Amino acid sequence: MTTYDFSAQRLFVRDDLAMGVEIAPSSEASNYLLNVLRMREGAAIHLFNGRDGEYRATLFDVSRRSAKLRVAERLRAQTGLADLDYCFAPLKQARLDYMAQKAVEMGAGRLVPVITRRTQARRLNAARLQANVIEAAEQCGVLAVPEIAPAVELDDFLARLPAERLLVFCDERAACANPFDALAGRPAQAGVSVLIGPEGGFDDAERAALMRLPNVAPISLGPRVLRADTAAVAALAIVQAAFGDWRAQGAADV
Structure with a gap:
């Protein structure tokens, strides 16, 4: 060849x-x-x-x-989509463009808009989001173009999440400062969903609902306050290093 x-x-x-x-x-x-x-x-x-x-x-x-x-x-040859969902509270358009492009570059297999109480932008331009996903795939060598799911309210998203699927969410109150320690030993064979909240984070009721899930891993992204679009890149990088295709060939779970 x-x-x-x-x-x-x-x-x-x-x-x-x-x-x-x-x-x-x-x-x-x-x-x-x-x-x-x-x-x-x-x-x-x-x-x-x-x-x-x-x-x-x-x-x-x-x-x-x-x-x-x-x-x-x-x-x-065609490759499949990674079982890695990037779930995000939509942002204002320019920053949402950046976030979608970086999620594709970082190997997300599906993009899921999740509406939270502090979400900035509740209406999505689906055609523009799709165009950004395709453009990123063209530019970074991706073969399997990520799917884009319909927007969903956080309560519905949590209710539909399979109990065995690992949910990783960025939590400024995470007890463990090292995100890799927080993920150590977590089962990821049923796939991973990474959830990024809006600017200002999740409110107390939302965080409590997240913490009640059977397979949830709150992670810290360090001592600095990150914008939501920057947090997305950091969180996906951590997950790819812990479970995904940044590890040795043949060792990936997602």
């Missing part, structure tokens, strides 16, 4: 991918290829759709406003 080129441009498509297939990109994708990337006849790009792996393709039948793509060899 051809050596993978990590510097290559990548494009997410919704079409089925297989060697020899010809694709007519959308007008938006064509504009991106021709006017943003300034690609011309015969230029190569990597395509993925979250189902069929990643393929090399070349542009042909190029005009001023459109082009077609001819799919060549497969470069990478």
Whole structure:
């Protein structure tokens, strides 16, 4: 198989991918290829759709406003989504964009908006959230595009959470200062959900409900007060190091 080129441009498509297939990109994708990337006849790009792996393709039948793509060899086999849910209280739009992009880069398999009492933004632009997820996947080599769940109230989220699933939530009152000590020995075989609260954190009633769960791990993120979007990156990094694909190959649980 051809050596993978990590510097290559990548494009997410919704079409089925297989060697020899010809694709007519959308007008938006064509504009991106021709006017943003300034690609011309015969230029190569990597395509993925979250189902069929990643393929090399070349542009042909190029005009001023459109082009077609001819799919060549497969470069990478499809990978599955990690059983790692990133659950977050929505923020105002610019910071939510950043948070969604970083969650994808950090290997989350599903994004779950959770509405808490102190949530800043209760209305989500689902199309914009999806666009940020896809853009992050294109830029950082992700093959399995994370799912986006419908927004859910915290009470409903907790009621639906399987008892055996590990819930990790950032808690400024966590008794254990070292997050890795707090996670040591926790069962994660049934998957992990990381819950990030809003600015100002969870209120007392919400925190009490979280602490009553059978498989919950409150963790500290250190002595500094972090913004919610920064806390997301820190928490996901800790979970990936403790349970996920940052560990030795073959040892991941999520």
